[in-house]
Amino acid sequence: MTQSPSVLIVEPSADEREVLRTVLARRGLRIWEAAEVERGLELAREHHPDVILLDTEANHAGDDGVQAEFDATSIAQHSSLIILGRISHDHSLPASQVIAKPYHFAPLIHKIEQLAARAA
Amino acid sequence: MATLFVMQGRDKGKRFDLRGDDITVGRDGSNRIQLNDSEVSRRHAEVRRTPEGIVLADLASSNGTFVNLEKIDQRLLKNGDRVQIGRTLFLFTDADDRSSVNLAHDVDIVGLGNVEGSRILKSVSHESGSQLFAPPDPAESPWLARARSNLQVMYRTALAVSHTLDIDQLLSRILDLIFEWVEADRGCIMLVDHETEELAPTASRNRKGVRVDGKLSISRTILDYVMQHKEGVLTSDARDDQRWNPEGSIVKLGVREAICVPMQGRYGIVGVIYIDTYTPPGQIVQQRAPNKFSEEHLKLMVAIGHQAALAVEDTSYYSAMVQAERLAAMGQTIATLSHHIKNILQGIRGGSYLIEEGLKEEDNEVVRRGWRIVDKNQERISNLVMDMLTFSKDREPELVPADLNETLADVVELMQARAAEAQVQLVLQRRDDLPQFQFDPDLLHKAVVNVVTNAIDACEKREGARVEVSVEHEPGARFVHIVVADNGEGIAAEDLTRIFSVFESKKGSRGTGLGLPVSQKIMREHGGDIRVESTPAVGSRFYLELPTSVSAVVNQTQLP
Numbered sequence: 001m002t003q004s005p006s007v008l009i010v011e012p013s014a015d016e017r018e019v020l021r022t023v024l025a026r027r028g029l030r031i032w033e034a035a036e037v038e039r040g041l042e043l044a045r046e047h048h049p050d051v052i053l054l055d056t057e058a059n060h061a062g063d064d065g066v067q068a069e070f071d072a073t074s075i076a077q078h079s080s081l082i083i084l085g086r087i088s089h090d091h092s093l094p095a096s097q098v099i100a101k102p103y104h105f106a107p108l109i110h111k112i113e114q115l116a117a118r119a120a
Numbered sequence: 121m122a123t124l125f126v127m128q129g130r131d132k133g134k135r136f137d138l139r140g141d142d143i144t145v146g147r148d149g150s151n152r153i154q155l156n157d158s159e160v161s162r163r164h165a166e167v168r169r170t171p172e173g174i175v176l177a178d179l180a181s182s183n184g185t186f187v188n189l190e191k192i193d194q195r196l197l198k199n200g201d202r203v204q205i206g207r208t209l210f211l212f213t214d215a216d217d218r219s220s221v222n223l224a225h226d227v228d229i230v231g232l233g234n235v236e237g238s239r240i241l242k243s244v245s246h247e248s249g250s251q252l253f254a255p256p257d258p259a260e261s262p263w264l265a266r267a268r269s270n271l272q273v274m275y276r277t278a279l280a281v282s283h284t285l286d287i288d289q290l291l292s293r294i295l296d297l298i299f300e301w302v303e304a305d306r307g308c309i310m311l312v313d314h315e316t317e318e319l320a321p322t323a324s325r326n327r328k329g330v331r332v333d334g335k336l337s338i339s340r341t342i343l344d345y346v347m348q349h350k351e352g353v354l355t356s357d358a359r360d361d362q363r364w365n366p367e368g369s370i371v372k373l374g375v376r377e378a379i380c381v382p383m384q385g386r387y388g389i390v391g392v393i394y395i396d397t398y399t400p401p402g403q404i405v406q407q408r409a410p411n412k413f414s415e416e417h418l419k420l421m422v423a424i425g426h427q428a429a430l431a432v433e434d435t436s437y438y439s440a441m442v443q444a445e446r447l448a449a450m451g452q453t454i455a456t457l458s459h460h461i462k463n464i465l466q467g468i469r470g471g472s473y474l475i476e477e478g479l480k481e482e483d484n485e486v487v488r489r490g491w492r493i494v495d496k497n498q499e500r501i502s503n504l505v506m507d508m509l510t511f512s513k514d515r516e517p518e519l520v521p522a523d524l525n526e527t528l529a530d531v532v533e534l535m536q537a538r539a540a541e542a543q544v545q546l547v548l549q550r551r552d553d554l555p556q557f558q559f560d561p562d563l564l565h566k567a568v569v570n571v572v573t574n575a576i577d578a579c580e581k582r583e584g585a586r587v588e589v590s591v592e593h594e595p596g597a598r599f600v601h602i603v604v605a606d607n608g609e610g611i612a613a614e615d616l617t618r619i620f621s622v623f624e625s626k627k628g629s630r631g632t633g634l635g636l637p638v639s640q641k642i643m644r645e646h647g648g649d650i651r652v653e654s655t656p657a658v659g660s661r662f663y664l665e666l667p668t669s670v671s672a673v674v675n676q677t678q679l680p
Contacts (some may be wrong), residue, residue, distance in 0.1 A: 019470035
C-alpha cells in the first residue's frame with residue numbers, strides 16, 4: 001500500500017503549526033512538526049518527508065549554515081523545500097518556494113499540496 | 121572601521137560603513153551610498169579600498185568631488201577629511217587610521233613612593249583660571265591695557281562657546297559678549313542655510329535704550345564681499361575724511377558704521393557676524409572723532425567670528441550625531457514592534473483561515489480551534505499596546521489601601537487558562553495575616569501578570585512544571601515581597617542584567633521584550649523594584665518589592 005504524501009513543518013509558532021497541521025491532516029497528508037531547527041533536521045533525515053516547510057524565525061534558521069543544511073538535505077532526499085521568511089544565501093529554490101511573511105494560508109496550503117502531489 | 125558620516129545635506133545624520141570593496145556614491149538607487157541630493161550625479165564618485173588605504177575617486181561627475189574644499193579626481197582619504205559631494209558634506213573617519221606608537225613606553229605613572237622631591241606649590245581652580253586677566257592697572261600703558269582687554273574678550277569668547285551645544289544659546293552668548301565689549305547698537309548673526317546656501321538671520325540683538333528704526337538693513341554688497349573674500353570689513357558712511365570739519369555734512373547728519381566678519385570654520389564659512397552703530401551729530405563733536413569702530417575692533421571681531429564658527433561646526437556635528445542616534449533608536453523600535461505585530465497578524469490570519477475552513481466544511485471543532493487562535497492573538501496585541509503605553513508614559517500610581525491577596529488571586533485566576541495550556545501548575549500561597557498596603561491595584565496587577573507570564577513560558581511543558589506566587593512579609597519591614605517562583609529553564613548569569621532591558625527577549629517570537637521592563641517601571645514608580653535569583657535548569661525566583669509605606673516616586677524612576 002502506498003503511503004500518503006508527507007510534510008515536515010519547522011515552525012516556532014505553536015499557532016501556525018496548529019493551523020497547518022489541522023488543515024493538511026484533513027487533506028490526507030502525514031505531518032511531522034518541530035519548533036526548532038535541530039529537531040527539524042533530525043525528523044527530515046529520519047522520515048524523508050516529501051515537503052519540508054522551514055520558517056526562518058525558528059532558532060538559527062536565519063543563518064546561512066542552517067538554511068544550507070536544509071537545502072542539502074532536501075536535495076539529497078528529493079524533498080521539496082519551502083522557506084517562510086527571508087533566505088540568507090543563494091538557494092537553488094524557485095522563487096515560488098520562498099514565501100515572505102506575513103503570508104496568506106490558502107496559497108501556502110495550495111503550494112504544499114501541489115509539491116506533495118508531485119512527489120506522490 | 122571606516123565610515124562617511126553626513127554632516128550637512130538632506131541625509132544629515134546618516135552614517136555609511138565603508139566595508140567591502142568598491143562602493144559607489146550617487147543619486148541613483150544602484151549606488152551603495154545613495155544621496156538625496158539633486159546636485160549629485162547619478163553615479164558620482166567611488167570609494168575604493170587599496171593597499172595604501174581608502175581612496176575616493178570622482179566618476180566624471182557634473183559638479184565635482186571635493187576633499188577639504190579642494191576639487192579632486194582621486195584622493196587617499198585621511199581621518200577627519202571633509203568630503204563634499206553636491207550639497208552633501210561628509211566627515212571621513214577611519215578607526216584603524218591611528219598612530220601605532222605605543223605611548224605606554226614613553227609615559228609612566230609612578231606610585232607615591234617615587235615622588236621624592238615633588239610637592240604641590242600652588243593649585244588653581246577652574247574659577248580662578250577664568251580670572252587670568254586681572255583688571256588693568258591704571259599705571260600700565262594704554263597699548264598693554266588694550267591688549268589685555270582683547271585677550272580677556274577672546275578668553276571669555278572661548279569659554280562662552282564651549283559651554284553650550286545649543287546653537288541659539290551659543291549665538292545669543294556671542295552677541296552678549298560683543299555688546300559688552302563694543303559700542304554697537306545692533307547686531308545680527310547670519311548662518312549659511314545648507315539647503316539654499318543663502319545666509320539666513322539666526323540671532324539678533326539691539327543695545328538696550330537705543331532707539332532702532334525699523335528693520336536692520338544689511339548691504340548685499342558687503343555680505344557678498346565678506347563671503348567671497350573671506351575677510352572682515354569695517355565700513356562707514358563717513359567716506360571722505362576731508363568732510364571731518366565743523367562745516368561738513370557728517371557733523372550735521374551723523375555717522376553710521378558697521379563691521380561684518382566671516383564665521384570662518386575649519387572647512388568653510390558657516391555664516392557672518394554683523395554689527396553697526398550710529399553716532400549722532402552732537403556726539404561727534406563731543407567725542408572729537410567721527411568713528412566708534414576701529415581696525416582693532418575689526419581684528420578682534422574676525423577672531424571672535426572664527427571662534428564662533430568652530431563652535432557652530434562642533435554643535436552642528438553633535439546635533440547630527442544625536443539625530444543619527446535618535447533615528448537609529450527609532451528605527452530599532454519600529455522594526456521590533458513591526459516584527460511582533462507581524463507575528464500577531466500571522467496568528468490572526470491563521471485563526472481566521474481555520475474558522476473559514478471549519479465553516480466551509482461545517483466542522484465546529486475546526487471553527488473552535490480557529491477562534492481560540494484569533495482570541496489568543498487579540499489578547500497578545502492588546503497586551504502589547506498596553507505595555508507600550510505603560511512603558512512610554514510616566515504616570516503616578518494611584519495609591520489606595522488595597523488587599524494584596526485579592527490582586528494576586530486575580531492574577532492567578534486570569535493566568536490559569538494559559539498555565540493549563542502550557543501544562544504548568546500555577547498556585548497562589550495566600551497569606552491571611554497581611555495588612556492592607558498602599559498600591560495601585562491595576563498597575564501592580566499588570567506588573568505581576570508580566571512576571572507570571574514569563575514564569576509559565578519558562579517552564580512550559582517541562583515535567584512537573586510549577587509556578588508559585590507567594591508573599592514574604594515581616595511586620596515592621598520596609599518592603600513586602602511578592603515572590604514568583606518557577607522550576608523552569610532558569611536564566612544564564614550573563615543574561616540576568618539584560619532581562620530588564622527593553623526589547624530583550626529570550627522567548628523568540630513569543631516575547632516582546634517589554635514585559636519585564638514594564639513590570640520594573642511599575643515597581644519603581646511605587647518606590648520599589650524587582651530583583652531576580654536564578655539557577656539554569658533549576659528555576660528562577662522574581663521578587664517584586666513593594667514599600668510598606670510609600671508615596672509615589674514617578675519622577676525618580678530610572679529605566680535602563
